[in-house]
Amino acid sequence: xxxxxxxxxxxxxxxxxxxxxxxxxxxxxxxxxxxxxxxxxxxxxxxxxxxxxxxxxxxxxxxxxxxxxxxxxxxxxxxxxxxxxxxxxxxxxxxxxxxxxxxxxxxxxxxxxxxxxxxxxxxxxxxxxxxxxxxxxxxxxxxxxxxxxxxxxxxxxxxxxxxxxxxxxxxxxxxxxxxxxxxxxxxxxxxxxxxxxxxxxxxxxxxxxxxxxxxxxxxxxxxxxxxxxxxxxxxxxxxxxxxxxxxxxxxxxxxxxxxxxxxxxxxxxxxxxxxxxxxxxxxxxxxxxxxxxxxxxxxxxxxxxxxxxxxxxxxxxxxxxxxxxxxxxxxxxxxxxxxxxxxxxxxxxxxxxxxxxxxxxxxxxxxxxxxxxxxxxxxxxxxxxxxxxxxxxxxxxxxxxxxxxxxxxxxxxxxxxxxxxxxxxxxxxxxxxxxxxxxxxxxxxxxxxxxxxxxxxxxxxxxxxxxxxxxxxxxxxxxxxxxxxxxxxxxxxxxxxxxxxxxxxxxxxxxxxxxxxxxxxxxxxxxxxxxxxxxxxxxxxxxxxxxxxxxxxxxxxxxxxxxxxxxxxxxxxxxxxxxxxxxxxxxxxxxxxxxxxxxxxxxxxxxxxxxxxxxxxxxxxxxxxxxxxxxxxxxxxxxxxxxxxxxxxxxxxxxxxxxxxxxxxxxxxxxxxxxxxxxxxxxxxxxxxxxxxxxxxxxxxxxxxxxxxxxxxxxxxxxxxxxxxxxxxxxxxxxxxxxxxxxxxxxxxxxxxx
Amino acid sequence: xxxxxxxxxxxxxxxxxxxxxxxxxxxxxxxxxxxxxxxxxxxxxxxxxxxxxxxxxxxxxxxxxxxxxxxxxxxxxxxxxxxxxxxxxxxxxxxxxxxxxxxxxxxxxxxxxxxxxxxxxxxxxxxxxxxxxxxxxxxxxxxxxxxxxxxxxxxxx
Numbered sequence: 068x069x070x071x072x073x074x075x076x077x078x079x080x081x082x083x084x085x086x087x088x089x090x091x092x093x094x095x096x097x098x099x100x101x102x103x104x105x106x107x108x109x110x111x112x113x114x115x116x117x118x119x120x121x122x123x124x125x126x127x128x129x130x131x132x133x134x135x136x137x138x139x140x141x142x143x144x145x146x147x148x149x150x151x152x153x154x155x156x157x158x159x160x161x162x163x164x165x166x167x168x169x170x171x172x173x174x175x176x177x178x179x180x181x182x183x184x185x186x187x188x189x190x191x192x193x194x195x196x197x198x199x200x201x202x203x204x205x206x207x208x209x210x211x212x213x214x215x216x217x218x219x220x221x222x223x224x225x226x227x228x229x230x231x232x233x234x235x236x237x238x239x240x241x242x243x244x245x246x247x248x249x250x251x252x253x254x255x256x257x258x259x260x261x262x263x264x265x266x267x268x269x270x271x272x273x274x275x276x277x278x279x280x281x282x283x284x285x286x287x288x289x290x291x292x293x294x295x296x297x298x299x300x301x302x303x304x305x306x307x308x309x310x311x312x313x314x315x316x317x318x319x320x321x322x323x324x325x326x327x328x329x330x331x332x333x334x335x336x337x338x339x340x341x342x343x344x345x346x347x348x349x350x351x352x353x354x355x356x357x358x359x360x361x362x363x364x365x366x367x368x369x370x371x372x373x374x375x376x377x378x379x380x381x382x383x384x385x386x387x388x389x390x391x392x393x394x395x396x397x398x399x400x401x402x403x404x405x406x407x408x409x410x411x412x413x414x415x416x417x418x419x420x421x422x423x424x425x426x427x428x429x430x431x432x433x434x435x436x437x438x439x440x441x442x443x444x445x446x447x448x449x450x451x452x453x454x455x456x457x458x459x460x461x462x463x464x465x466x467x468x469x470x471x472x473x474x475x476x477x478x479x480x481x482x483x484x485x486x487x488x489x490x491x492x493x494x495x496x497x498x499x500x501x502x503x504x505x506x507x508x509x510x511x512x513x514x515x516x517x518x519x520x521x522x523x524x525x526x527x528x529x530x531x532x533x534x535x536x537x538x539x540x541x542x543x544x545x546x547x548x549x550x551x552x553x554x555x556x557x558x559x560x561x562x563x564x565x566x567x568x569x570x571x572x573x574x575x576x577x578x579x580x581x582x583x584x585x586x587x588x589x590x591x592x593x594x595x596x597x598x599x600x601x602x603x604x605x606x607x608x609x610x611x612x613x614x615x616x617x618x619x620x621x622x623x624x625x626x627x628x629x630x631x632x633x634x635x636x637x638x639x640x641x642x643x644x645x646x647x648x649x650x651x652x653x654x655x656x657x658x659x660x661x662x663x664x665x666x667x668x669x670x671x672x673x674x675x676x677x678x679x680x681x682x683x684x685x686x687x688x689x690x691x692x693x694x695x696x697x698x699x700x701x702x703x704x705x706x707x708x709x710x711x712x713x714x715x716x717x718x719x720x721x722x723x724x725x726x727x728x729x730x731x732x733x734x735x736x737x738x739x740x741x742x743x744x745x746x747x748x749x750x751x752x753x754x755x756x757x758x759x760x761x762x763x764x765x766x767x768x769x770x771x772x773x774x775x776x777x778x779x780x781x782x783x784x785x786x787x788x789x790x791x792x793x794x795x796x797x798x799x800x801x802x803x804x805x806x807x808x809x810x811x812x813x814x815x816x817x818x819x820x821x
Numbered sequence: 822x823x824x825x826x827x828x829x830x831x832x833x834x835x836x837x838x839x840x841x842x843x844x845x846x847x848x849x850x851x852x853x854x855x856x857x858x859x860x861x862x863x864x865x866x867x868x869x870x871x872x873x874x875x876x877x878x879x880x881x882x883x884x885x886x887x888x889x890x891x892x893x894x895x896x897x898x899x900x901x902x903x904x905x906x907x908x909x910x911x912x913x914x915x916x917x918x919x920x921x922x923x924x925x926x927x928x929x930x931x932x933x934x935x936x937x938x939x940x941x942x943x944x945x946x947x948x949x950x951x952x953x954x955x956x957x958x959x960x961x962x963x964x965x966x967x968x969x970x971x972x973x974x975x976x977x978x
Contacts, residue, residue, distance in 0.1 A: 082918050089926030090914040092861020092901035096927065099860035186851075259961050261865045261873050261927040310863075310927030311961050342866040549925025549962055710921040710967075717964030718924065745870035745959065753952040753965040 076561040077773045080710035081568060083551040085308070097265045097278050097307045098339060105267075106135055107185040108328050108338040109192040110321075111178040112348045113170035116206070116417040116738025117219070118199035120168050120177065128180060128194040133187035136332055137195070139178045140168040143327060148294045150318040151386040151422070153286035154524065154585055160384040162220060165294060165324050170199065171219055171382035172417050173738050174347030181328050181336055204417035204738045208356060208379040211414035219382060219415040226380045226387035226413040231395055233467055234406030239371035243362035247443045251359065251435040252804040253787075254731035255379070256352035256722075257742075258424055259750050262310020263345040266322045267337045268329035274301050275326050280309035280316055283587025284544050284576035287319040294323040295330065299578075302326070306576040309548045313722060314423030317589055318385060320349050343743045350422025351732055353390055353413075354379040357435035362406075367449050369458045371406035374398060374436065378413040381420035387413035390421065392522070394428035398436070399468045400674050401478065401514045402458045407467070417738045423589060425722055425783045429515045434726070434805055437511035437788035442801065450495055451792070452486050455512060460674075462766075471521040474673025474776075477702035477764045478512055481678040484762055485510070485700035489680035499799070503687055506695070507797025510680045513784030517768075517777045518592030519585075520672035527597050528582035529604045531560075532662035533612065535654070537632055537647030539566060541604070544576035544584040545597055550779055551711040552593055556601045558707055559772050563605035565629050566646065582664065591675070591777035594707060598772040600667030607663045612646075615653045615661075620644075671770040675777050676702040679720075679785040681793040687816055690809030692728050692794060697759045697786070704768040704776035712778050716761050719782025725751050726783075727790035728806050832893045834859070835903025843890045850874045850885040852893075853900060861901035861930035865959070872958030875931035876900050882938035884957070901930035904937065912975050913937055920971040924962030932958050936972050945976055 088094040125137045147161035166176050178195055182188035205211045211224045218224065240246060266279040275297075281287050284304040291302045309316070325338040340348065357376040363369050376394065380387035391411035398409045424430075444451040459482065462475045486492070494508045519525035529543040541560055547553045556573045560566070574581070586592060612634070613627040620627070622636040633643040644652070650661045680698040685691070699716050706712045729749035733742045742748035767774025787805060794800070794807050800815040827842040834857060843852055853859045853876065862885055865873030869887035876885045877899040904911040913936055916922070923929050932955060939946055939954035946954070951972045952965070960968065 080921070082921070083923065085926070086918040086923050087910070089923045089929050090901075090910065090917050090933070091905060092859075092930040092933075094926060095860065096863075098863070099854075259959070261863070261871060261925070261959060261961060263865070309925055311925040313961065342868070342871075549927075551924070714921055714924055714963060714967065717966045718962045721964040722961065744868050745866050746868060750959050750961070752957070752959060753955045753969065754949075756965050758966050758969075759964060 074562055075565065076558045078706050078709055080708060081554060081558065084553045084557065094308050096262060096310050097267050097280060097337070100267055100278060102269060102335045105335040105337055106181050106183060106332060107188045108179050108181045108325065108336050109188040110176060110340065110344060110348065111192045111195050112344055113173060113175040113177050115170060115199050115201050116173045117202040117204035118170050119202065120170065121198040121200050123178060124196040128191035131187060131191045131194065133183040134191045135181045135183065137178060137180050138166065138328065138331065140164065140166045144295060146294055146296055148290060149384060150290050150320060151389065152289065153283050153587060155289060162384050165327055172419055173740050174419050175382060176348065179324060179328060181332055185339065206416055206418055206734055206736060206738050208354065208377045208414050208416050211416050212377060212412065219417060224415045226384050226415055227391055228412040229391055229395065230408065230410040231468065232408035234371065236371050236373050236406045236408040239362050239406040240360065240373065243370050244365065245363045245447055246360060247439060247446050248358065248360045249439040249442055249803055251357050251438055253355045253431040253434045254726060254805050255354040255419060256424060256726050256730050257346045257732055257748055258313040258315030260311030260313055260315055263342055264316060264321050264340040264349055265338065266325040267335065268325040269335040270329045270333055274303060275329055276303040276305065277322055277326055278305050278307045279322050280307050280312065281319065281322070282312055282317045282546055282548065282589055284578050284581065285584060286587055287322045288578045290319040291323045291326045295327055303579045306546045309546065312548050313425040314427065315350055317423040318350060342745065346732065346743060346748060347419050347740050350385070351381065351419045352424035353421035353431065355431040355435065359435055359439045361439055361443050363443055363447060365447060367447055367454045367457050369402055369404050372404055373408045375410045378411060379416050379418065379421065380413045381416060381418045383420045385420055385422050387421065390428045394432045396470060397429050397432050397514050400466055400473060401460060401512060403460055418734055419732060425719065426515065426780045427590065429513060429780065429784045430723060430726060430787060433511060433513045433784050434787045437785070438791055438803060441509065441792045452482060452491055452510060456482055459512065471672035474671065474768055475766050476674045476676055477766050478676035478678065480764050481676055481700040481702050482512065484764065485678045485680050485698050488760065488762060489698040491680060494682065504684050505687060505797045506682060506684045507793045508682050509789050509792025509796050510678060511785040511788035511792060513677045513781060514674045515591055515777065515781040515784055517595040517672050517675060518669050519590050520669040524585045525592060525596055526666055526668040527584040527600045528664065528666040529600050530582055530662065530664045531604045531608050532660065533608065533646060533650055535647050535651040537645050537650065538570045538572065539564060540572045540574065541601060542574045542581060543597065544581035545593065546576050546588040548588060550715060551708060555594055555598060555707050555711065559598055559601045560605045563602060564609055566632055591780045594775050595771050595777050596669040598707065598775060599669065599770065602772040603667050604663055604665045607665055608661065611663060612661055615657055615659060616649050619649065619652050619656060673768055673776060675781045677781050677785050679789040681789045683790065683793040683797055685794055685797045685812060687798060690812035692807065694724065694757045694790065697757055698762065699759050700762040700764065701778060701781065702764045703778050704771050705765045705774035706763060707773065707775050712763060713761050715778045716782045717759055720759050720786050721751060721756060723783040723786030724790060726805055727787040729808065731806055828891060830890055830893065831895055833897040835899060845891055847890045848886055849888040849890045849893050852890040853885060859900045859902050863927055863930060872935060873928055873931045875934040875958060877934050877938045880938065880941060882935045901933050904933065912978065913940065916971040916975045920967045920974055922963065922967040922971040928958060928960045932960065932968055940975065948973065
């Protein structure tokens with residue numbers, strides 16, 4: 068249903084609030100900010116994958132005119148921390164220093180140079196000579212499982228492991244007549260935000276103010292406070308314009324370093340990473356190796372499923388446990404099955420560090436399971452759409468693991484509508500091409516969440532006030548990452564208060580002035596949870612305004628009408644008072660301010676679903692894949708801003724398609740990385756990117772604001788398996804390692820011929 | 822190298838003549854950003870692969886990170902700051918806004934420059950030509966859909 072409801076602002080495609088500033092290039096990202104006395108910092112990263120630092124010769128760098136100071140393990144705090152920790156009380160493995168004395172991956176932080184200009188800082192960083200005692204490295208996560216002679220950390224190479232499930236999986240697999248097993252590998256992916264990591268820290272008295280394009284200001288504050296051992300009240304973090312994150316700027320990676328440099332030098336310091344450093348030295352999507360088994364009966368009912376997944380955490384723990392749990396949760400929320408087991412083991416390797424990446428494990432999980440399901444369908448000679456429809460969850464099904472209710476989950480409708488729009492039946496039955504260019508079709512389903520309810524505290528406090536101009540200010544620690552969050556909040560407030568968008572100011576995160584938010588802009592929680600809070604607090608303000616206005620207008624509260632910036636008694640529609648004038652009247656007559664504060668705690672965490680359909684053409688000579696058509700159907704509850712939803716899907720598909728066919732951080736057996744820039748780390752460009760046909764299913768969610776659910780992460784979940792299924796369908800292969808690069812495709816074709 | 826022999830550079834940037842001293846090794850990107858304060862010009866990769874630093878030099882879209890500033894001697898440069906005329910946005914800027922072609926905005930100035938260079942040479946480009954013109958401009962947010970749409974929209978109008 069594409070109903071727009073009776074809404075004035077909800078569902079409308081208004082431009083994002085900062086579009087003009089961005090279109091004119093006037094917006095100041097942190098890299099564009101300059102403050103008096105500012106120094107410039109650059110990092111030195113490890114060029115060996117595993118080793119003890121024997122010596123660091125900084126003499127040449129230090130002699131360079133303009134170099135202010137150089138910091139290494141020797142002259143920096145020895146406080147272990149974990150940048151993944153976003154709120155106090157989270158019990159995490161602490162295993163990182165600002166600068167290390169033992170490097171654990173090609174890209175580990177060794178030193179920082181502070182200089183009077185950026186060019187000198189870069190030159191000085193290149194002049195620092197590090198001598199290592201090179202240690203044997205573990206690159207392959209499966210080796211890490213069994214290799215105990217090489218210790219990346221003293222605590223061993225297993226970072227986390229967990230098994231969960233229900234039913235009797237072993238019994239089902241003993242008895243089932245059809246069992247299909249696949250081992251599938253997903254890549255380490257770089258987020259490729261166009262803005263590399265950058266932060267600016269300004270010391271003033273005993274306070275440090277940090278400007279950063281971050282996702283969670285309170286997390287940056289917490290980590291800086293812990294890593295530098297300074298009180299929270301002495302760290303102020305201000306969210307700066309964000310040149311893309313996709314999870315890559317979720318954990319405070321460079322902020323604690325930048326804050327330290329500013330503290331030590333007593334001057335403002337801007338720390339910038341170049342592209343290579345952003346690729347190797349920040350975070351990546353976790354590589355995973357999944358062995359999945361599915362048992363079915365001959366009618367296509369899934370009897371049981373067993374997934375054993377090895378998650379490559381890279382050299383540090385960060386979110387090794389959270390990612391395993393997040394992936395596991397999704398495993399139980401898409402198909403109805405009676406016997407399910409999920410076993411995950413996160414291991415350390417001497418490779419770049421895993422972190423959040425758009426979808427937080429869901430893209431990997433589905434890349435594994437949805438590929439296997441196509442093999443099941445093929446094995447029992449059933450159309451993969453029919454097969455999935457037999458097994459998908461229905462609206463209002465429960466989570467069999469006792470997790471939050473799935474809510475009004477519309478995955479069946481997504482598959483049906485998508486199959487129809489795509490022309491699935493005809494294309495699936497089409498005779499196979501046998502020439503050089505071969506077409507194929509594939510599809511996949513995906514699920515993701517709406518915040519942290521059921522797993523972590525998920526609440527946000529918002530302050531709202533209306534001034535005597537009738538303008539509204541919403542103050543909270545939200546972070547617009549370019550998705551349009553500020554405008555989404557404006558639209559929600561506008562709808563409740565019936566006020567035009569230009570009169571609504573929505574502030575972003577600033578730890579000094581924003582009320583507390585428990586979890587920041589992650590976990591697909593912003594529209595659902597923070598949007599829910601914006602709606603609730605607007606309603607509270609509306610009630611308060613109506614209450615006082617009714618006294619002034621001498622009428623019942625229920626007779627009060629708020630409309631387009633005017634408030635009146637519905638029985639006296641000719642006596643309209645502007646919101647601002649009424650606020651002023653309330654000041655004078657009741658000594659009362661039109662403001663409110665409210666802490667909203669998320670009441671639910673339904674599933675959000677998508678089905679993607681893909682048609683490809685594979686060049687069997689070169690292995691190149693041409694993506695001809697994509698249909699993406701999304702169960703989003705309701706679009707707050709329709710264009711923004713489309714934008715999220717288009718961007719999510721781009722990232723997921725990269726995972727499917729071209730993107731991988733390549734490491735050799737010594738852990739050296741060859742994909743150091745976009746010349747060989749292949750992000751899909753415009754001529755290779757198809758337009759996506761997007762269909763939105765808008766069946767409202769009970770708890771989301773105006774029925775809305777998340778879209779930012781789910782958009783990247785189903786596309787990779789749908790694409791690889793299409794490739795395998797086109798050329799009759801069973802490629803099970805992402806990305807399906809031309810080399811892998813040609814290799815698979817050669818194998819098929821034998 | 823800092824403190825090396827400075828050379829004089831004359832160039833026209835956004836219609837204004839500039840006469841400045843630069844180091845011969847300075848990239849055009851750094852001179853535009855640091856000396857002229859034109860921070861719409863972004864560095865995304867430093868190797869001419871992402872297009873965030875694209876400017877127009879004598880009518881051609883170039884990556885200012887791989888062009889030395891002295892190569893711009895006596896040439897005419899346009900950056901995004903130069904698109905606005907008399908307080909009014911260029912049609913292309915308006916179209917980017919109208920069509921949702923901007924999300925995080927970091928690639929936007931480079932995209933605008935590549936598209937503007939295309940339109941200056943070819944006022945009626947086909948979709949394939951638009952995509953070709955921005956093949957060196959990476960965007961992680963939009964899947965390029967609305968950027969292509971925005972250029973088409975300018976053409977139609």
